[in-house]
């Protein structure tokens with residue numbers, strides 16, 4: 001085990017000392033925590049975490065290694081990881097390697113031996129903020145602060161055009177009954193797997209693709225993906241979504257896609273105090289009265305007051321912890337979206353019915 005020291009400095013001046021894991025270096029981002037007990041590889045490869053340092057509250061990380069196929073994108077784009085107890089030793093029969101080697105391969109800098117309970121309580125009380133992990137600026141506070149000042153604010157940051165596919169690609173069986181054009185804002189692979197499993201042939205387009213390019217493929221529906229950054233500054237995506245809605249074809253949005261659908265209907269979004277990230281977030285579906293335990297990862301949310309006075313959208317799902325909007329649908333169009341992650345990788349599968357609902361909309365069309 002690499003015993004090099006590392007430092008974690010938060011924007012409010014709070015400092016933690018620990019041990020370097022992954023690649024030596026200095027990297028900053030917005031610090032956030034995920035309370036899930038499992039699924040670290042899926043979390044680290046979820047493009048929605050781009051520009052964020054992820055603290056995992058489960059204490060043992062690395063103990064089941066990595067598997068090349070258990071990824072949500074080609075490679076991790078996180079800004080760093082913070083863990084309590086890190087293990088280079090892994091025990092899982094089909095693991096392809098250690099998390100340590102994986103982090104080094106993708107040049108991710110992390111810090112271990114941190115009191116993550118103390119850190120998470122701090123973020124919970126003080127809110128989301130920027131932070132930096134460094135194995136280089138050990139006790140050089142001025143150097144650390146200078147690096148920290150270079151980290152952009154997540155508020156107002158557009159990242160989707162950086163992380164999305166550069167060229168369109170296909171996913172699934174080309175003879176499947178339905179064709180869906182997926183706008184890639186940082187799409188998770190398990191969304192595509194869930195669509196393909198339900199008879200959908202997907203064509204995934206770069207974030208800035210126009211409606212006419214996608215219409216040329218003649219899809220039966222549109223999917224707006226999850227992704228990193230602030231939805232309020234994604235004017236290009238809002239414009240395309242308005243164009244998509246004008247086609248009257250079924251639309252489904254997840255997380256960032258949900259926020260973009262809301263913005264395109266005149267509903268604004270705002271940054272939460274510290275967001276929702278974990279695998280046990282309770283949601284109520286107010287159309288059926290049933291509750292769901294859901295996988296979540298978001299720092300922004302749709303403004304409830306705007307939905308309540310909207311002529312075009314209505315609330316379908318509510319987060320039971322804080323009453324925030326967890327799902328919406330359009331009143332007069334076959335379009336709906338959720339703030340959480342029905343593809344749940346990792347997470348419970350309670351919400352997978354939403355993919356069936358989307359397919360039903362295409363079937364009825």
Ligand SMILES: NC(=O)CC[C@H](N)C(=O)O
Pocket residue numbers: 048225226227228229230231254255256257297298299300301
């Ligand atoms: N998972 C996502 O799509 C995240 C959406 C957005 N970046 C947020 O933090 O709220």
